Amino acid sequence: MSSIKSKNTVPELLLRKALWREGLRYRVNYSKLPGKPDIVFTKYKIAIFCDGDFWHGHNWVIRKMSSLDEELSHYSEFWRNKINRNIQRDAKVNKELSDLGWDVLRFWESDIKEDINSCVKNVKELLETKKVRAGHTDSCSSCRG
Template sequence: MDNLTKEQRHKNMQAIKNKDTSIELILRKALWQEGIRYRKNCSKLTGKPDIVIAKYKIVIFCDSEFWHGYNWAIRKQEIKSNRDYWIPKIERNIQRDKKVNEILKSDGWLVIRFWGKEIQKKLPDCIQQIKDAITSRI
């Protein structure tokens, strides 16, 4: 990937899913089974949240570890190829996520973000956190 042109990188990036990812599907299925109704990928809200529980003004993002910079101080050092591209790209994503959180919170939304591994390995805890959030908004 080091020798790709900007256009080739852009084309590769377009192939990456930004909705209906496996972690989103896992969480949405579990919410539906719990009777929690939601909207998905709401383009009317800043950041286009993965899941929106409008009745309680709750938005949920399902963040993959690589794209959103999980444990970034350590993970940044592990990037070996094309560092000049990936490090600024992921750092922009991290900053964008923070800005999106600020905007949504200032508009009265409760923002919940889960890492992909949380959803995969601790799904009941994620569901409980959402239920607790709903209870707090009643």
């Protein structure tokens, strides 16, 4: 299990590089917040997570399973419980961050790999929305974490 990365994963690096190319600046693995978000824009209170499909229980339908339980049926109880705990923890972290006034974006590994431009667009749109609410008029290219 020690070879399973929890930070600087391929999807995280892809998204970070794409955001950086757009001129967006951010903080990485921000430990001052619940869940230690992968990417954070502190000024605009936006937390971003890059979730692995398997470890966070996504895409079982695409793999032709009728449920997450069916997909995990050939794994030991330990791993089934681990993935279910990850799903529960994700929901808890989302609520905690929301209660603190943060917006949370979660991107699936497969979405980042298949359409990173859409992910970047979602981030930029949320940044623009938050900037308008805050009364800032400069372009998003100067958004800072």
